[in-house]
Structure formats: C-alpha cells, structure tokens
Amino acid sequence: MTRASTPRASTFTASLPHWLENRPLPDVLATDEERMSLVHELADLNWRAGNGGPFAALVVDSATGELVAAGVNVVLASGLSSTHAEVVALSLAQTTLAGWDLGADRSLELVVNWRPCAMCYGATIWSGVRRLVIAGSGPECEELTGFDEGPMRDDWREQLEARGISVTSDVLRDGALRTFAEYGASASTVYNARRD
Amino acid sequence: MTRASTPRASTFTASLPHWLENRPLPDVLATDEERMSLVHELADLNWRAGNGGPFAALVVDSATGELVAAGVNVVLASGLSSTHAEVVALSLAQTTLAGWDLGADRSLELVVNWRPCAMCYGATIWSGVRRLVIAGSGPECEELTGFDEGPMRDDWREQLEARGISVTSDVLRDGALRTFAEYGASASTVYNARRD
Numbered sequence: 587m588t589r590a591s592t593p594r595a596s597t598f599t600a601s602l603p604h605w606l607e608n609r610p611l612p613d614v615l616a617t618d619e620e621r622m623s624l625v626h627e628l629a630d631l632n633w634r635a636g637n638g639g640p641f642a643a644l645v646v647d648s649a650t651g652e653l654v655a656a657g658v659n660v661v662l663a664s665g666l667s668s669t670h671a672e673v674v675a676l677s678l679a680q681t682t683l684a685g686w687d688l689g690a691d692r693s694l695e696l697v698v699n700w701r702p703c704a705m706c707y708g709a710t711i712w713s714g715v716r717r718l719v720i721a722g723s724g725p726e727c728e729e730l731t732g733f734d735e736g737p738m739r740d741d742w743r744e745q746l747e748a749r750g751i752s753v754t755s756d757v758l759r760d761g762a763l764r765t766f767a768e769y770g771a772s773a774s775t776v777y778n779a780r781r782d
Numbered sequence: 783m784t785r786a787s788t789p790r791a792s793t794f795t796a797s798l799p800h801w802l803e804n805r806p807l808p809d810v811l812a813t814d815e816e817r818m819s820l821v822h823e824l825a826d827l828n829w830r831a832g833n834g835g836p837f838a839a840l841v842v843d844s845a846t847g848e849l850v851a852a853g854v855n856v857v858l859a860s861g862l863s864s865t866h867a868e869v870v871a872l873s874l875a876q877t878t879l880a881g882w883d884l885g886a887d888r889s890l891e892l893v894v895n896w897r898p899c900a901m902c903y904g905a906t907i908w909s910g911v912r913r914l915v916i917a918g919s920g921p922e923c924e925e926l927t928g929f930d931e932g933p934m935r936d937d938w939r940e941q942l943e944a945r946g947i948s949v950t951s952d953v954l955r956d957g958a959l960r961t962f963a964e965y966g967a968s969a970s971t972v973y974n975a976r977r978d
Contacts, residue, residue: 594851595877596803598870601793611790655790666873667882667908668864674794677862681791686863705904708932712863712901736904737941745933 600664600674603637606656614651618719618757621646621697624656626721626761629671629699632658633769639733640769643671643698645679645688648717654694655679672698672706676713689714689750699762700727701755704736711749718746719754721762730766796860796870799833802852810847814915814953817842817893820852821917822957825867825895828854829965835929836965839871839894841884844913850890851875868894868902872909885910885946895958896923897951900932907945914942915950917958926962 601607606628615621621644628642638659645655657675661667675696680686688694695717702710702718710718723743728735739745743753797803802824811817817840824838834855841851853871857863871892876882884890891913898906898914906914919939924931935941939949 592878594807594849595874597795597797598873598877599793599795607792653790661882665880665882666876667884667910668869668873668905673864677794677864678791680862681794682788684861686857686861688863703904703908705901705908708899708901708904709864711930711932712899714863734907734945736907737935737938739933739935742933749930 598666600660600666600669600677602656602674602678603632603635603658603660603663605631605635606658611653611656613653615644615646615653616651618697618754621651621719622699622721622758622761625697625699626758626765628656628658629762630765630768632671633765633772633774636774637663638669639671639774640731640765641671641699643675643696645675645715646695646697648693648695655682668705670703670706672696672702673709676709676715680713687714689716693717695719697757699765701735701738701742703733704738707738707742711746711751716750717752717754719757721755721757722759723755726763727766730763730770732770794862796856796862796865796873798852798870798874799828799831799854799856799859801827801831802854807849807852809849811840811842811849812847814893814950817847817915818895818917818954818957821893821895822954822961824852824854825958826961826964828867829961829968829970832970833859834865835867835970836927836961837867837895839867839892841871841875841911842891842893844889844891851878864901866899866902868892868898869905872905872911876909883910885912889913891915895961897931897934897938899929900934903934903938907942907947912946913948913950915953917951917953918955919951922959923962926959926966928966 701723897919
C-alpha cells in the first residue's frame with residue numbers, strides 16, 4: 587500500500603439506515619414501556635435488514651418523553667466497529683442538540699435493549715445522560731446472540747449511580763430475549779473480538 | 783423545542799482538526815519510541831489548540847511500521863462525547879481500510895499516551911487491533927488532568943490478552959506525564975461525567 591493510492595482518512599461518518607431515517611417515529615414516548623417497545627421494534631428490523639446487530643437505543647427527555655434520537659447498531663453498514671446502537675443514539679442526540687453534554691440543561695435518558703457492552707458502558711457515562719433504562723442485564727444476551735459483551739465490573743450499576751446515572755432494568759425483558767433468540771437462530775454475521 | 787425547528791439528526795461526523803489534517807506525518811514509524819514520540823507531540827498540540835483533551839492515538843501496522851491513522855481527542859471540537867483519541871484513530875483507520883475489522887488481514891496496533899478509559903478500552907477490543915502500546919497506566923493521568931477514566935476492572939490487561947491483544951506499557955512514560963501536568967496547570971475545560 588502506498589500513500590498515493592490510499593490517503594489517510596481525516597473524517598469519519600455514520601448514518602442511520604434509510605429504512606429508519608425515513609420511518610415516521612413518535613415525537614413523544616410517555617412511558618418506559620412505550621420507549622422500550624420502540625427499541626425492540628427497531629432492533630428486530632435492524633438485524634433483519636443486515637445493518638448490524640440486534641440492538642437499538644433511544645435518547646429521550648425523562649420529563650417530557652420527547653424522543654431526541656433513535657439509533658441502531660450499524661457496524662456492518664458503516665464499517666465502524668464503535669457504531670453500536672448506544673454510541674449512534676448518543677452521537678445523534680449530541681448532533682441534534684449541538685453539544686457533547688446531554689446533561690447540560692435537562693435530564694435525558696438512554697433506553698436500550700440490554701445492558702450496554704464494555705465500550706457503550708463508558709460511552710453512556712461520558713454522554714451526560716442521567717438515566718439508563720434497559721430490558722435486562724444477565725448473560726442471556728451473550729448466550730443467545732453469540733456476541734461478547736466485554737469485561738465488565740461486578741459493580742457496574744453502583745458505578746453508574748455514583749456518577750449520577752440511575753438505572754431501571756427489566757422493562758419488557760421478554761421482548762429483548764425474543765429478538766436475541768431469533769437473531770441467534772439466523773445466519774447473521776457476529777462481528778466481534780477474537781478469542782485466541 | 784418542536785420537531786419542525788430541530789429535526790432529529792440521522793448522521794454524525796467527526797473530523798481531525800485542520801492543523802492535524804494538513805500536517806505532514808511520516809509514512810513509517812519503525813519503533814515503539816518513534817510512534818509514542820509522535821503521539822506525545824500531537825497530544826500536546828491538541829489541547830493547546832482547544833480541540834479536546836491532551837490525548838492522541840495512532841493505528842500502526844506492527845510489522846511494517848506503516849502509519850495507518852492518527853487521531854486526537856476532538857470532544858470539544860466535534861461536540862461528540864465519544865470522540866476520544868482512540869475512537870477517532872480506530873474509526874479513521876476503518877474508514878481508510880474500508881472495514882470494521884482491523885485484524886482482518888494483518889496485525890495493526892493502537893498506540894496511545896495512557897491506558898484507554900472505560901469506553902476506549904471496549905472500543906479497542908471491538909476494533910480488531912492485535913496490540914496496545916501505552917505510555918503508562920497508573921492513577922497519574924487522572925491525578926494530573928482531572929479527568930475521570932471510568933470504572934475499569936483490575937484484570938483489564940489479562941482480559942485484553944485473553945482476546946488476543948498484547949499490551950506493551952511504559953513507552954516514553956515521562957513524556958505523557960509532562961503533557962498531563964502542563965494540561966492540568968492550564969485553565970482548559972475538563973468535559974466529564976458528573977459526580978453527584
């Protein structure tokens with residue numbers, strides 16, 4: 587490889603898949619269940635469309651229910667290994683609101699269909715969201731999908747709370763398990779770390 | 783806020799600052815010390831330019847020394863809290879090489895001026911790099927800069943090795959400490975999680 591034929595990139599971009607970009611979404615999601623129901627719907631559509639893993643995430647205003655951003659995992663579509671659903675949703679929210687701190691002037695929350703992986707766990711902390719809403723947090727995600735979620739601390743929840751991020755779990759848990767099981771039974775690509 | 787005035791973003795982008803985009807960089811960095819020396823230089827320039835924190839990262843071909851990507855922390859410049867130096871360098875490398883797996887057909891390494899934070903630790907694992915080269919890993923970074931590096935496991939290094947990523951530490955350690963100390967003595971913005 588020579589520099590003349592492959593100049594080093596100086597910018598990177600990730601976009602929502604067209605089916606999601608063009609999909610009418612509600613402006614307000616009043617309850618945790620309404621929020622998670624949309625997450626499950628988008629996660630299921632996402633892997634079937636071949637964009638990435640069976641994961642979706644929303645950024646929602648905790649007080650008003652306003653939907654600020656919707657993201658899905660686009661690792662395969664974007665070619666970027668960090669574009670998990672959480673990073674996409676948080677980055678889109680920061681783009682819309684034009685700032686890196688989602689806690690600057692109101693309380694926003696991240697709603698996602700399982701406990702974030704090791705990377706997205708950190709991304710959640712740095713984003714400024716004040717609440718994390720998940721469908722579950724056990725080993726079922728890894729067992730059903732084949733994904734490695736990475737090295738997590740046993741006290742992951744306490745570490746979030748210590749940084750001002752409350753955690754609500756087990757919201758529509760069965761819906762997440764259904765998506766993971768159907769994904770696991772398919773022949774989809776599991777992009778992942780090597781285990782040597 | 784109404785949807786008519788602030789439509790939800792469907793794409794996000796991060797770019798290198800102009801001073802780095804336009805800077806001639808070597809095509810090959812033969813030794814760990816040459817690689818880390820460039821990291822220190824870019825980290826120092828970066829915070830002084832106001833783009834983000836005092837961090838830089840390179841993606842290098844371990845066998846040939848080819849410089850595949852150079853990144854710096856652009857949280858302040860991009861408005862995206864996930865654009866730490868490691869995520870930027872890894873994403874730029876994946877953009878240049880057009881694929882999410884940096885370990886697909888050769889051994890690439892991430893060179894960075896301290897142990898990655900909780901988020902970038904996960905991002906390193908998912909990227910496909912096979913080696914991590916750092917200037918150090920102790921509490922000095924947090925102590926000198928004021929940044930929170932997030933919840934890490936005590937066995938973070940063993941967890942990387944178990945996933946096929948070797949770790950080389952203490953390469954030009956003093957250079958990292960010098961950058962962090964000068965940053966800490968300045969009045970720069972420490973974007974970070976809240977501690978409630």
